[in-house]
Amino acid sequence: MRTVVYIVFLLISGLGNALKSQTINKKISLNLHEISFEKAIYAFEEKLNISINYATNLAPRKKVNLRYYKTNGSIALRDFLSQYGLRFNLLSSSVLVLNKLPKKEKQPNHKLSGKLYENLTGEGLIGARIFNYANKRTSFTNEQGFFILDLSKGSNIIEYFHPGLVPTFDTISGDRNYRINQAMYVATDSFKTIYLNSKLRLSGNDLAGNIAGSHRLNSDKIKWTPQLLGETDIMRSLSSMPGVIAGSEGMLGIYVRGGNLDENLVLLDGVPIFNAYHLYGIFSSLNSDIVKNADLLKGYFPAKYGGRLSSIVSIHSKEGNSYGLKGSASLGLLASKVSIEGPLIKDKTTFYLSARRSYLDFLTQQVSSLVSLNDSFKNNLYYFFDANAKLTHKFSKRLKLGLSFYNSLDKGGIKQNTSTESIKGNVKESREETSSWGNNLYSLNLSYLQGNNTYLKLKAFQTTYNFTFNQQYQIKKDFVGTSQVNEDKTQYRLKNGVQDREVSLHIEKYLKWSTFNLGAGIINHRFTPGDRYLLSSINQSQSRINFNDNPSSTFESYQYAEWTQNFQRKTLLNLGLRHSVHFTENKKLYSFPEPRLALKKKVGKSNWFNLSLTQNYQFFHLLNNYTIGLPSDLWVPSTETIKPVKSSQASIGMNRDLNNYSISIEGFVKEYENLLEYKETESYVTNNTNWENIVTSGKGNAHGIELMAEKKKGRLRGWVSYTWLVSKRIFADLNQGKSFPSRYDRRHNASLTSTYELSKNLSLSLAWNYASGFAFTLPVGKYSSPTPQDPYREIFIYNGRNKERARANHRLDLSIAHKKVKQRYTRTWVFGLFNAYNRHNPFFYQFLYDEDGEQKLNSVSLLPILPNLSYTIQF
Amino acid sequence: MNILRLGIWTALIFLLNSCLKEEPYQPSADFTPSLIVHAYICNDSNTMAWVSESSSILSKITPANNVDLSIKTGTSPIQNFVSSTDGHYTLINNATKPGDSFIFFCNHPRASFAISGMRPHLPNIPSIDTQSRLNPFVGGTLNFDLKIKDSAAIKNYYRLYVEKTVVEYIYDYKDILIDSQIVVNRIPIFGKEIAFIQNDYNKYNSEEILFSDASFNGVLEDFSFYTSDILRKTLKDRPLEVSVKVENLSRALYEFYNNRNAHIWQQKSIIQVPSSVSGNIDHVIGVVGSFSSFQKTFGLP
The missing domain is CATH 2.40.170.20 (TonB-dependent receptor, beta-barrel domain)
Incomplete structure (x- = not known):
């Protein structure tokens, strides 16, 4: 009997967890700028129909931004909270409580590597950006179209971006190393499609992006x-x-x-x-x-x-x-x-x-x-x-x-070419002066x-x-x-x-x-x-x-x-x-x-x-x-008397990279x-x-x-x-x-x-x-x-x-x-x-x-x- | 269709031709005039000098007449140059012989100076021969074979050029021959011998070559060169003779000619940094140089 009761409890508990997970995992879209942390939490509560409890001293004082489009609610919330050193635990189907993240979270070593290519030609894409929403890591393809990117534990939402091509999303589990060949599609209507859904900054000016004084x-x-x-x-x-x-x-x-x-x-x-x-x-x-x-x-x-x-x-x-x-x-x-x-x-x-x-x-x-x-x-x-x-x-x-x-x-x-005829005979002359x-x-x-x-x-x-x-x-x-x-x-x-x-x-x-x-x-x-x-x-x-x-x-x-x-x-x-x-x-x-x-x-x-x-x-x-x-x-070489030319250069600059615009100054x-x-x-x-x-x-x-x-x-x-x-x-x-x-x-x-x-x-x-x-x-x-x-x-x-x-x-x-x-x-x-x-x-x-x-x-x-x-x- | 094609091509030609557009431009001029002296001490009848003042780039050049110019050679008394017009001076009965030292004097309100020099010896030319030669774009022309015996004791600088004497026909507006005149012109000369390629400045002027005895000091050197000039009778003229002239120059004159040839070429070039012509007179632009010359003339059939 005890065993039956225990099994029933487990089933109910499992069903409950499944229901909870259904609620929090539904896809949401949020686009709010410069709001308080409290308002952001309220927005999540509204969208996910849940209650989120937290100690007020956990809330950061600065303004925050929320930009998620058709994203899994759990991932979006985890992503948002991780920016402020927080995480959540489920207390019930509709109640969450916020805690501080452990100080050191062990990073996984698993990686995603592979090649990006254009769908119409099969050509490797150079300088395409790959972004992992789970750990905010960015990578770029090399001259062969090859890239390598760190994965987090659990689910990783990956976005591939290349100017002129349709951004592509994928979900990769962080449980092992993955190697993929990913096609990117040529936009049919460039201005409506290319930037749709893309959260990425486009200039390649992120951490591993363009170096100082370079243009592509x-x-x-x-x-x-x-x-x-x-x-x-x-x-x-x-x-x-x-x-x-x-x-x-x-x-x-x-x-x-x-x-x-x-x-x-x-x-x-x-x-x-x-x-x-x-x-x-x-x-x-x-x-x-x-x-x-x-x-x-x-x-x-x-x-x-x-x-x-x-x-x-x-x-x-x-x-x-x-x-x-x-x-x-x-x-x-x-x-x-x-x-x-x-x-x-x-x-x-x-x-x-x-x-x-x-x-x-x-x-x-x-x-x-x-x-x-x-x-x-x-x-x-x-x-x-x-x-x-x-x-x-x-x-x-x-x-x-x-x-x-x-x-x-x-x-x-x-x-x-000229030809002259006279009584004495014919004279043919040909002149050429070419470079x-x-x-x-x-x-x-x-x-x-x-x-x-x-x-x-x-x-x-x-x-x-x-x-x-x-x-x-x-x-x-x-x-x-x-x-x-x-x-x-x-x-x-x-x-x-x-x-x-x-x-x-x-x-x-x-x-x-x-x-x-x-x-x-x-x-x-x-x-x-x-x-x-x-x-x-x-x-x-x-x-x-x-x-x-x-x-x-x-x-x-x-x-x-x-x-x-x-x-x-x-x-x-x-x-x-x-x-x-x-x-x-x-x-x-x-x-x-x-x-x-x-x-x-x-x-x-x-x-x-x-x-x-x-x-x-x-x-x-x-x-x-x-x-x-x-x-x-x-072209002449350096010789014993003509020394090689030497140059020394120092550059300093600032870039500001927004979603649609970028500006830079460099000296x-x-x-x-x-x-x-x-x-x-x-x-x-x-x-x-x-x-x-x-x-x-x-x-x-x-x-x-x-x-x-x-x-x-x-x-x-x-x-x-x-x-x-x-x-x-x-x-x-x-x-x-x-x-x-x-x-x-x-x-x-x-x-x-x-x-x-x-x-x-x-x-x-x-x-x-x-x-x-x-x-x-x-x-x-x-x-x-x-x-x-x-x-x-x-x-x-x-x-x-x-x-x-x-x-x-x-x-x-x-x-x-x-x-x-x-x-x-x-x-x-x-x-x-x-x-x-x-x-x-x-x-x-x-x-x-x-x-x-x-x-x-x-x-x-x-x-x-x-x-x-x-x-x-x-x- | 042909009219359409003609229209298109004509429009294209018009557009391409209109690429050259000249526009007035007023440069800022901050300029102080200087004294200019060019004096060439040589054979009696040729010794002459030109004196003028430099002018701002958009102004007219002013000749300087009535300047005191004179020369003293060895123990001979000082000889004065005679002024003619346009700043042109000549020396009558020049006492300076090849190998003589001299001092040249100039006295002008802007600058007065004295400069010494030595007139070079006559060049030693044992022989000059000619032969016919086929040339691209021209046909038959003349090739010259020249032997030059250099003096070992002195550093010599040479100038070589060829002059053509022609009877030039003068026509009226109906193309009827009405007169003729004798004209002497230099003709272009080319060669691949050391005299031509030793000195980079020779690329600036095909009508004379300048070379030193650096590669044949004290020995007999022979080299050949040719002209690309047409030495045949045409409707415009009839060639009479060609004269090969070899001058032994003072070093100052050699360097001045080199610089001036480069400068004249650079004036016409759009791809070259222009430069001023340097001379041998302190604080005065120009040159006081000397030379001795040899000449051989060949009659043309």
Whole structure:
């Protein structure tokens, strides 16, 4: 009998507990701000229909927030109370009592790890955020889409978030380690769906989020940046970030935090690209279609990066769709491009191919034949081309191989064929004077997931940049009445270039509160400073004279270790040390430690304090000219007399990250040693003859303040940035040893980039940029220095280097895109205006005589208002 | 359709051409004029000087006439330069011979100075020959083979250039030949020999090359160079002769020519940091230099 009674008691008790659990576990939604603790408890009582008892001294005095959407009531309450060191016990089906949490609650060691990928393409997602509501832990995916996150005991609600994709929720038990592959879905109606239900802060500015002085652009943001001649551009988008100073009008060369052009390391899937520009810098040589996302680092450089001083632009390309054959084709005013991607072996191998070519050469030939323009126009030749190919093979869920190829080419010059007939015979002449330049890149990436928390990555690549100048003349004489044919030819060719070959190993290890990054690599830099020959074939007598400058080969090795420690979810410390060793051609050894430190600390609820200290060395230099980067600019190594350039930088800043907005302010101080400049009266060179004698070394410094505000969701999105910058140089051999401003010492720089969704299919984008005028040298006086040829030759007198300022640059770019989903494909029309209000921004200044013989100073502008139109189909 | 295409291309050309836009700009000028002296001490008839004052960049250059310029060579009495117009001065019956030391005097309200120098020896040129050569874009032109014997005892600085003498035809507006005149011009010369590549400044001016004896001090050196100039009769002119000129320069003049060539090139370049031309006179802009020259002339068929 006792036994029966006991069983009945147990059943009733169990039923009661089940009923209790039903009540408290029902889903609730609460959204209350700045209320008292008592009111919050009352809200829970109302929603859960329970009574909550507690001692009044347990209630915190500060205001609290409640933001839960369709969340299990028990989890929501536990989550809310845990913020104030409290927990609850059930006394009955409708009565709870609050107690203090035990001082030390043992943390479980179980982890959730895995990969996030996009549902349509199967591509790993970089920088996606994973948030555990149970323990408030956050994690981010790495370059492979891999993440690892701590679990709490019991039920863990996990949210996965990536901009442009639908946030995804999952519930994972904390009783053991889990490994998952989680798909994230492309939003069908971006502005209604993407941010629905998302509680996450979106900028990646949480504890383990972006480090100081870094910005991320995903393909979505790049796409809605206004176009130039039908081309969106990754580098143009990056130039709207704070701290990035645009170069000359229309040119894409970026100058980051007072640095020079060659101090930016542009990486495509981790491989450097020496010249990332087409058309003398007007377009990026990286087709924006291939870009998955791009990171710009300008403050703290993680220890795995080195070899440049001012910025890292790390671009990740697409791997190809895993599920089916997809593609796109686009027709613009200047160029057309096509891309195709898909699986080769289901769930194993994917490919991505893309190519782009300009048709300015076809246009000029068409125009000259239509309007009878002269031969010099007709024979002008210019085009650019680039192609990307990527093959990814998964041997298993842990082992992946990636092979990449990239090629870019620009070719310009004159090509002319003429034929003359006379009584004596026919004469055919062929003349060519062309320059061509481009990159060539091959890479292999092998990544392996060891256990649940260690990533191994083996990387090998070869990247080459070459510039070639070719001058050729050929004449063929066919004499009447004889069988004699006379053919003569002369050719001069100059080739210079640089090539890097690297093999490296990288290890990422994720522990409970910390991450370790270790790696080492060896790089062979090969410089071809001037491979030249003169070929002549006259009267059947051939001669070839080679006069090559000796190529040089230097080696660089590096090792690094980086430790990232999370202190109580409120402080993040990155400590890194990179050690670089450079062997010059003549076996001189430069060995430098490059310490890195970044600290991120939470201040208040939504504010983050950032601090970073970085030291970098650069072992080779671009001998570039004063105003714009030219394709013929020569890369040269550090030598016994030309020391590596050194920079030391300190940054400090604050971020405030709200649900829909983020704002940041950051200041920096930067010092340079061993900067290179041409000596006064010297000019650019295209071969290495005595280059060490015509350059001089000096120091530099820069400091500035950067502000940025971003609106991240809604129909209106965008960001505004402002940079205040001072950048100086001091060289013993220049400007009489006095300090002078660097060329792009632009005091005020502002940028506004925004898009507005007019309807589901129609969007409007604008970008407005402002920059104080560049610094340049202007003569203050003149005199005549007679020569036998020119008795009135004017010579100018200068009064200080870069003492004058050009007029300010500003420009508005607009574009409107109309997208329509058809049965088999999606088509997009984009119409835009570059420089919409036709601002004549100065490109350079020159003296000209007017009609009255008076000398006037004139500014010359390059890019007026330019309309653009493009048509794209995606299938 | 063709009209549409024509319209589109014309619009495109119009847009691209309108890229060059000039706008007035008024620089701030804070400028004090300086004395400018250029004096070249050489053979009798060629010794001359120009004197002027520098002006603000938007003003006109003012020549300085009636300045006291003179030269004293060895034990010879002081010789005065004769002023003509536009700040141009000449020295009649110059007593300075190759190898002589001299002192140049200038007296002007803005600055007075005396500067000493030595006129270099005549360059020793044992031979110069020519041969025909095929050139890209031009066709047949001339190649020159030059032998130069350098003196071991002295550091020498050379300037080499070629002048072309042509009969230039003058036409009226109906393209009817009405007259002709003799014109002498320098022609571009190129080469890959050490004289061309030794000195970086040679890239600034193809109409003369400047080189030192650093690589052939005291020995007989021969090198070849060529011109890209058309040496054939055209409707515009008829070439008569070419003259190869080799000058042995004083170091100050060598450096001044280098600097000036660089400066003139930089004036035309939009990609270069401009720089002032340095000279050898304290507190005065310009140069007092000297040279001795050799010349050989070849008649053209």
